Amino acid sequence: xxxxxxxxxxxxxxxxxxxxxxxxxxxxxxxxxxxxxxxxxxxxxxxxxxxxxxxxxxxxxxxxxxxxxxxxxxxxxxxxxxxxxxxxxxxxxxxxxxxxxxxxxxxxxxxxxxxxxxxxxxxxxxxxxxxxxxxxxxxxxxxxxxxxxxxxxxxxxxxxxxxxxxxxxxxxxxxxxxxxxxxxxxxxxxxxxxxxxxxxxxxxxxxxxxxxxxxxxxxxxxxxxxxxxxxxxxxxxxxxxxxxxxxxxxxxxxx
Amino acid sequence: xxxxxxxxxxxxxxxxxxxxxxxxxxxxxxxxxxxxxxxxxxxxxxxxxxxxxxxxxxxxxxxxxxxxxxxxxxxxxxxxxxxxxxxxxxxxxxxxxxxxxxxxxxxxxxxxxxxxxxxxxxxxxxxxxxxxxxxxxxxxxxxxxxxxxxxxxxxxxxxxxxxxxxxxxxxxxxxxxxxxxxxxxxxxxxxxxxxxxxxxxxxxxxxxxxxxxxxxxxxxxxxxxxxxxxxxxxxxxxxxxxxxxxxxxxxxxxx
DNA sequence: GTTTCCCTGATTGTTGACAATGCTCATGAC
DNA sequence: GTCATGAGCATTGTCAACAATCAGGGAAAC
Numbered sequence: 001x002x003x004x005x006x007x008x009x010x011x012x013x014x015x016x017x018x019x020x021x022x023x024x025x026x027x028x029x030x031x032x033x034x035x036x037x038x039x040x041x042x043x044x045x046x047x048x049x050x051x052x053x054x055x056x057x058x059x060x061x062x063x064x065x066x067x068x069x070x071x072x073x074x075x076x077x078x079x080x081x082x083x084x085x086x087x088x089x090x091x092x093x094x095x096x097x098x099x100x101x102x103x104x105x106x107x108x109x110x111x112x113x114x115x116x117x118x119x120x121x122x123x124x125x126x127x128x129x130x131x132x133x134x135x136x137x138x139x140x141x142x143x144x145x146x147x148x149x150x151x152x153x154x155x156x157x158x159x160x161x162x163x164x165x166x167x168x169x170x171x172x173x174x175x176x177x178x179x180x181x182x183x184x185x186x187x188x189x190x191x192x193x194x195x196x197x198x199x200x201x202x203x204x205x206x207x208x209x210x211x212x213x214x215x216x217x218x219x220x221x222x223x224x225x226x227x228x229x230x231x232x233x234x235x236x237x238x239x240x241x242x243x244x245x246x247x248x249x250x251x252x253x254x255x
Numbered sequence: 256x257x258x259x260x261x262x263x264x265x266x267x268x269x270x271x272x273x274x275x276x277x278x279x280x281x282x283x284x285x286x287x288x289x290x291x292x293x294x295x296x297x298x299x300x301x302x303x304x305x306x307x308x309x310x311x312x313x314x315x316x317x318x319x320x321x322x323x324x325x326x327x328x329x330x331x332x333x334x335x336x337x338x339x340x341x342x343x344x345x346x347x348x349x350x351x352x353x354x355x356x357x358x359x360x361x362x363x364x365x366x367x368x369x370x371x372x373x374x375x376x377x378x379x380x381x382x383x384x385x386x387x388x389x390x391x392x393x394x395x396x397x398x399x400x401x402x403x404x405x406x407x408x409x410x411x412x413x414x415x416x417x418x419x420x421x422x423x424x425x426x427x428x429x430x431x432x433x434x435x436x437x438x439x440x441x442x443x444x445x446x447x448x449x450x451x452x453x454x455x456x457x458x459x460x461x462x463x464x465x466x467x468x469x470x471x472x473x474x475x476x477x478x479x480x481x482x483x484x485x486x487x488x489x490x491x492x493x494x495x496x497x498x499x500x501x502x503x504x505x506x507x508x509x510x
Numbered sequence: 511g512t513t514t515c516c517c518t519g520a521t522t523g524t525t526g527a528c529a530a531t532g533c534t535c536a537t538g539a540c
Numbered sequence: 541g542t543c544a545t546g547a548g549c550a551t552t553g554t555c556a557a558c559a560a561t562c563a564g565g566g567a568a569a570c
Contacts, residue, residue: 020333021523023321046551057525058552059314063321066278070325072420078275079531079552094417101360105352162349165327166421276553302522312555313522334522334561 096223107215109158278315351478362470364413
């Protein structure tokens with residue numbers, strides 16, 4: 001399963017199987033718990049509670065929280081407390097704008113720098129997606145993770161460390177958080193597959209301009225899907241006042 | 256003086272005149288000390304030393320250091336220590352790629368969202384630059400800060416909070432660090448002024464495409480200047496082996 | 511002379527206790 | 541019934557001491 005690519009790729013790129021320090025370990029655990037929805041978006045975090053839950057003292061915990069804060073996964077207010085970040089629709093769309101800018105640049109750099117082995121790995125991921133997609137539509141969640149693997153590999157293919165850390169260590173965690181927050185999984189997969197293939201082809205042929213442009217459109221399309229569905233959900237609410245809010249999670253967007 | 260715009264614009268946008276907590280205050284102080292070169296790039300940081308220097312205990316200091324680490328201003332190794340980040344030329348060029356992606360997006364969004372008041376403020380900054388530039392070339396440092404003010408205002412004009420924090424709270428501090436690290440100030444000012452004016456005009460007329468494209472070229476030009484000068488400095492070193500390495504700081508680039 | 515090992519000192523990691531701040535809820539005035 | 545007030549409590553901020561780890565230097569072995 002390629003999904004393990006997702007687990008924290010620090011700037012140096014290695015995957016720390018066992019964190020050297022408590023603060024490091026609890027940081028990763030909290031990051032995971034937030035992204036997986038164990039700590040719900042918007043829920044309040046109390047230091048004594050977490051410290052007891054993870055069996056550590058407040059010192060390392062606070063350091064971990066400071067890192068989470070810098071990664072925008074929690075929000076703190078001095079002397080008051082911290083809570084898990086809750087993405088508003090506006091912030092989610094802002095996130096897509098940033099992805100458009102950074103991932104299109106990543107695709108351009110990937111077309112310039114990726115090795116043949118890296119391109120092949122990318123193709124393998126695509127094939128894995130499609131086979132999995134055929135298998136079972138209910139497994140859409142893993143497919144979604146796999147989709148991020150695709151973007152992940154392209155970012156790494158840019159060979160730009162700063163871009164990698166910004167996207168992989170910061171933005172992508174927020175993207176995953178959005179999925180759990182809005183119960184968003186799967187969606188427009190067939191179209192996304194086609195787009196993915198075209199992007200890989202552009203990268204493989206070293207066409208920087210095309211790779212950038214295709215990735216840009218790919219992200220824009222995903223953004224638009226989110227925006228449209230949000231507007232639809234508002235209409236639904238108007239028709240069914242005070243009720244059914246499931247529209248947001250019914251047909252979630254891709255990528 | 257507009258330079259005060261630079262001092263830490265947290266996500267909410269307000270400027271914390273007096274930090275509510277020790278960790279917060281020492282974080283800002285350290286951030287400043289690093290960017291201003293008081294703590295030289297690459298120098299080792301020891302917790303007892305800093306704690307004594309700032310008159311606090313190691314607890315809040317460590318939290319501040321965690322934040323600095325997340326902002327990429329220091330690098331830590333578990334059980335060993337921390338040192339101020341030292342930008343290699345490769346990383347510096349990577350930084351420019353990110354700026355190209357993000358700032359061109361910011362310019363596009365600014366053209367879409369900026370109010371007439373914000374555009375006017377932007378024009379005022381430009382005028383202030385030029386007057387200051389005429390006054391004294393030795394004051395280039397402040398002019399440089401002013402130049403960042405220009406970019407700063409555009410980013411804020413994007414009305415995209417995530418973009419603002421990423422650029423203003425993360426990248427721009429690294430840009431300033433690069434200036435002190437390579438003693439880089441001023442450079443190609445007249446050309447930059449022209450480009451700045453064109454960008455503002457495009458934003459004022461609401462031409463998103465043009466604003467984006469002009470900003471992209473502006474950043475690319477700056478990147479190219481840096482790259483060329485670096486290549487030149489390497490040539491110089493070949494001609495003067497083991498000696499004069501000042502070439503890097505002799506004619507530093509502009510934005 | 512070189513290498514290896516161990517010891518010492520210093521630094522980092524962690525903890526529990528104390529101080530300061532903010533929130534909650536009950537009480538009372540209007 | 542509503543709103544202001546204040547005490548009590550929980551939570552956050554800070555500190556100093558203890559444990560674990562690493563870097564450097566000197567002595568011994570080859």
